[in-house]
Amino acid sequence: MRAAGLDIGSRSVEFVVIESETGRVVHEREIPTGPAMAEECRLLVDEAPFDRLLATGYGRSLVEVSFGFPTVTEIKAFGRGAQAAHPGCRMVLDVGGQDTKVIALNGAGKVLRFEMNDRCAAGAGRFLEMTAAALRYEIDDFGAAARQGAPGTVISSMCAVFSESEVVGLMTKGSRREDIARAVHDSLARRIVSQMRRVGISPPIVFAGGAARNPCLRHLIEQDIGQALVVPEAPQRIGALGAAMLAAEASA
Amino acid sequence: MWTDLGLDLEAHAGLMNVLGSFYTDIYLTQTNRPKGMEYLDFVISEVHGLRIEELLAAKAQGRKVIGAFCLYVPEEILIAADAVSVGLCAGADIGTAQAEQVLPRNTCALIKSFFGFKLAGLCPYVEACDFVIGETTCDGKTKAYEIFNQYKETFVLEVPHTKSPAATKLWRSEIGRLVEKVETAAGKKITAANLLKAIETVNAKRAVLGRLNLLRAADPAPISGRDALLINQVAFYDDPVRFTKKIGELCDELEARVAAREGVAPKGTPRVLLSGCPMAIPNWKVPFLVEKNGAVIVGEESCVGERGTRNLVDLTGVDISDRDAILDRIAERYFKIDCAVFTPNADRNLHVREMSARNHAGGVIHYAIQFCTPYLMEAHGMEQTAREMEIPLLRLETDYSMEDAPQLETRIQAFLEMIR
Numbered sequence A: 001m002r003a004a005g006l007d008i009g010s011r012s013v014e015f016v017v018i019e020s021e022t023g024r025v026v027h028e029r030e031i032p033t034g035p036a037m038a039e040e041c042r043l044l045v046d047e048a049p050f051d052r053l054l055a056t057g058y059g060r061s062l063v064e065v066s067f068g069f070p071t072v073t074e075i076k077a078f079g080r081g082a083q084a085a086h087p088g089c090r091m092v093l094d095v096g097g098q099d100t101k102v103i104a105l106n107g108a109g110k111v112l113r114f115e116m117n118d119r120c121a122a123g124a125g126r127f128l129e130m131t132a133a134a135l136r137y138e139i140d141d142f143g144a145a146a147r148q149g150a151p152g153t154v155i156s157s158m159c160a161v162f163s164e165s166e167v168v169g170l171m172t173k174g175s176r177r178e179d180i181a182r183a184v185h186d187s188l189a190r191r192i193v194s195q196m197r198r199v200g201i202s203p204p205i206v207f208a209g210g211a212a213r214n215p216c217l218r219h220l221i222e223q224d225i226g227q228a229l230v231v232p233e234a235p236q237r238i239g240a241l242g243a244a245m246l247a248a249e250a251s252a
Numbered sequence B: 001m002w003t004d005l006g007l008d009l010e011a012h013a014g015l016m017n018v019l020g021s022f023y024t025d026i027y028l029t030q031t032n033r034p035k036g037m038e039y040l041d042f043v044i045s046e047v048h049g050l051r052i053e054e055l056l057a058a059k060a061q062g063r064k065v066i067g068a069f070c071l072y073v074p075e076e077i078l079i080a081a082d083a084v085s086v087g088l089c090a091g092a093d094i095g096t097a098q099a100e101q102v103l104p105r106n107t108c109a110l111i112k113s114f115f116g117f118k119l120a121g122l123c124p125y126v127e128a129c130d131f132v133i134g135e136t137t138c139d140g141k142t143k144a145y146e147i148f149n150q151y152k153e154t155f156v157l158e159v160p161h162t163k164s165p166a167a168t169k170l171w172r173s174e175i176g177r178l179v180e181k182v183e184t185a186a187g188k189k190i191t192a193a194n195l196l197k198a199i200e201t202v203n204a205k206r207a208v209l210g211r212l213n214l215l216r217a218a219d220p221a222p223i224s225g226r227d228a229l230l231i232n233q234v235a236f237y238d239d240p241v242r243f244t245k246k247i248g249e250l251c252d253e254l255e256a257r258v259a260a261r262e263g264v265a266p267k268g269t270p271r272v273l274l275s276g277c278p279m280a281i282p283n284w285k286v287p288f289l290v291e292k293n294g295a296v297i298v299g300e301e302s303c304v305g306e307r308g309t310r311n312l313v314d315l316t317g318v319d320i321s322d323r324d325a326i327l328d329r330i331a332e333r334y335f336k337i338d339c340a341v342f343t344p345n346a347d348r349n350l351h352v353r354e355m356s357a358r359n360h361a362g363g364v365i366h367y368a369i370q371f372c373t374p375y376l377m378e379a380h381g382m383e384q385t386a387r388e389m390e391i392p393l394l395r396l397e398t399d400y401s402m403e404d405a406p407q408l409e410t411r412i413q414a415f416l417e418m419i420r
């Protein structure tokens, strides 16, 4: 039997097919979220055969309405996916494009509590993208550059748009590009950590989502909470993997 | 009638349109609805019709119409002076632009809404009122009434924020001041006899709502949370005697349903308790999203819910010819309300425990209107209470707009996944 998970996020769509019995990933693909989302998802899931599929992510209701795919929330999917990637984990941090989720787990993949920041871009991955663009960095190099920066430059605004103006302000004042990059990461890490503290920090902690590949962000969070973060092999895939695991379990 | 009341006709027609389609989507699409809800459908369809005519007819007979925004205004005193009491709390995202010309933007939606309704000329109830009664509960309301008074006469009751002996005395003296105000306005004496009669009327209304809340302990739940909320909302402005009779009949029907093990959702449906800020009419967003996603709400720990109705005025042992002694009992009853503006306010947590256990809630949704400091702050203590009860709690913070519905829905769905 094959089970599939489809995670339709604000920035990308991930599709994962696993072998139900072993949980082994047999197919995976990621595409950027586009305007004709339903059709693109259709093409994506037609790439590999499966017996059962669960959709998750903020676009899940679209495919539920269009194709009748059953759905599960990102919270449950990330919880299950993190448990699959790192059995026994007690906390998941997912810094996505538009929201940041922190989920407390019971050690067997079951959700105990969660907090979502979905109103404020300043606490999510989009903030990194915006400021990287303003500083003319490629997003994949942004974290490495920030690690070269010195601490001490501060971005204090509570809002992504104003923070971007602050970045521009710092540039015109002649601050070093790396230092500003560092300040951006500091500000995002601070927000994420306070959200984690609200849920209650409990290791092992899996860091999922694309931003988990950012070395500076990871380092700053680890430093602040005094705990290591486990970054799975393909952190952006955890939601789709979790949905696939849940699909496998539902049909078992 | 509308022009006489000074309403903005075009805006008012727009409001009625929105309300109508909202109501259809949220209420009339429900299945297995109790038949007794037809009365509520009727009341809502006449919310800006027959009920207003009734109020105007009462005025034509020389009776006063008095508006109130909050639970702390004793209806008994108004009724004893043969006045009509109407609840004015507003739950729609309308008139916000007008309200924001006067109020800071980060004011809670409830305050903006009642202000907006007045400034936009949308609410026939406010217009029909001879005066309105405000209270010094949260800071937002307290200061808003100062401004509101420029548009409509507003008599402000001082509600203390502790339940100390000195505060209790102050509250009792405020009740005395209200009695004088109402007597002067209505041109009628408030006597022990008509107070007793009014207490009987209002107690009966509360008792029937208490009966309704107990029936909701059954699984399958005999009535949806949306419908129960609607009943509580209508309780604020419908004629109390007629309302009590109709809800009594509805409870008879629900009792038969419970006996036959019938309900609005299958047995075993996830059960949720709502706790927090009042949901004034037509604020149905959260209950709708919760029930649409496959749960049933089994109680409202809210001003528009049990917080407002659970205590009766207790006349045991009172000399029924002694007006002041009766007023003491009224003051006592109202001072038991556990609004978050009080400190400390442990009663509210106890009440959440009691309601969750009694109606078998699998989880609590804590609802706070954005910028409502008292309830947002109390969410923390409620979280601890829920942990002690070993049931999950979801904190929601929202306003009256529909923009955040998808995000709210994700949280609600994830929460329901936890209690399934």
Ligand code: SF4
Binding pocket: B069, B070, B071, B072, B137, B138, B277, B278, B303, B337, B339, B340, B341
């Ligand atoms: S929450 Fe408090 S202030 Fe608001 S209506 Fe209820 S009792 Fe009044």
Ligand code: SF4
Binding pocket: B108, B109, B110, B111, B137, B138, B139, B140, B141, B277, B278, B369, B371, B372, B373, B374, B375
């Ligand atoms: S909801 Fe909160 S802020 Fe708004 S009026 Fe009521 S107590 Fe005040």
